[in-house]
Amino acid sequence: MSLRSAEEARRWIAEADDRAYSNHVNEATAASPRFRVGDLYGPLAAARAEAPVVTTARLATIIRGVLPPDRSGIDSATRSFQALRIRVNDELGEIERALEQASKLLAPAGRLIVVSFHSLEDRIVKRFMIDAAGRTPSPSRHDPRGLAARPAPRFRLLTARPLRPSAGETSSNPRARSARLRALECTLPRSAT
Numbered sequence: 001m002s003l004r005s006a007e008e009a010r011r012w013i014a015e016a017d018d019r020a021y022s023n024h025v026n027e028a029t030a031a032s033p034r035f036r037v038g039d040l041y042g043p044l045a046a047a048r049a050e051a052p053v054v055t056t057a058r059l060a061t062i063i064r065g066v067l068p069p070d071r072s073g074i075d076s077a078t079r080s081f082q083a084l085r086i087r088v089n090d091e092l093g094e095i096e097r098a099l100e101q102a103s104k105l106l107a108p109a110g111r112l113i114v115v116s117f118h119s120l121e122d123r124i125v126k127r128f129m130i131d132a133a134g135r136t137p138s139p140s141r142h143d144p145r146g147l148a149a150r151p152a153p154r155f156r157l158l159t160a161r162p163l164r165p166s167a168g169e170t171s172s173n174p175r176a177r178s179a180r181l182r183a184l185e186c187t188l189p190r191s192a193t
Helices: 003-015 018-029 037-050 056-066 076-088 091-105 119-132 167-172 174-178
Strands: 111-116 155-157 180-186
Touching (some): 056 076, 091 119
Antiparallel strands (some): 155 180
């Protein structure tokens, strides 16, 4: 995170509506159903009433007091800081824009290969690739829109499911444990779309 982003994060933590912050953490961390947004909302509001939350240590203490570590043992504060980084850097928006731009640059037989490390990232990549390959479900056969001809898709999926690292790879590189690789190939020239 850049210095500018760190300052933006600090300001957002200090000024954001408690409920908005709690909602964002819940969405970005894909918190378990056991965790309710209100669980973080109350303690965060109470801590802010005492004094502004300006250090990561204080925010981490508040989060750890509410959220237990997940099943894999990852600290709940780690996931919350990841959510903050995703928001401040607009990482999900960047992924959407990058996929769109990259797909426009591909020539026939060109391949777009994406490695994601977070379920929210992977969801965006998956939906983009399914749409680009024309694999979106058709409307009901009773819906007149279902009769309209669809243009030929410009891409084909190379990975029906994401490729995951092998056990050997994750033992030699633990950071690879959450990696998911998806790929598609361009089948038509840009002018054909």
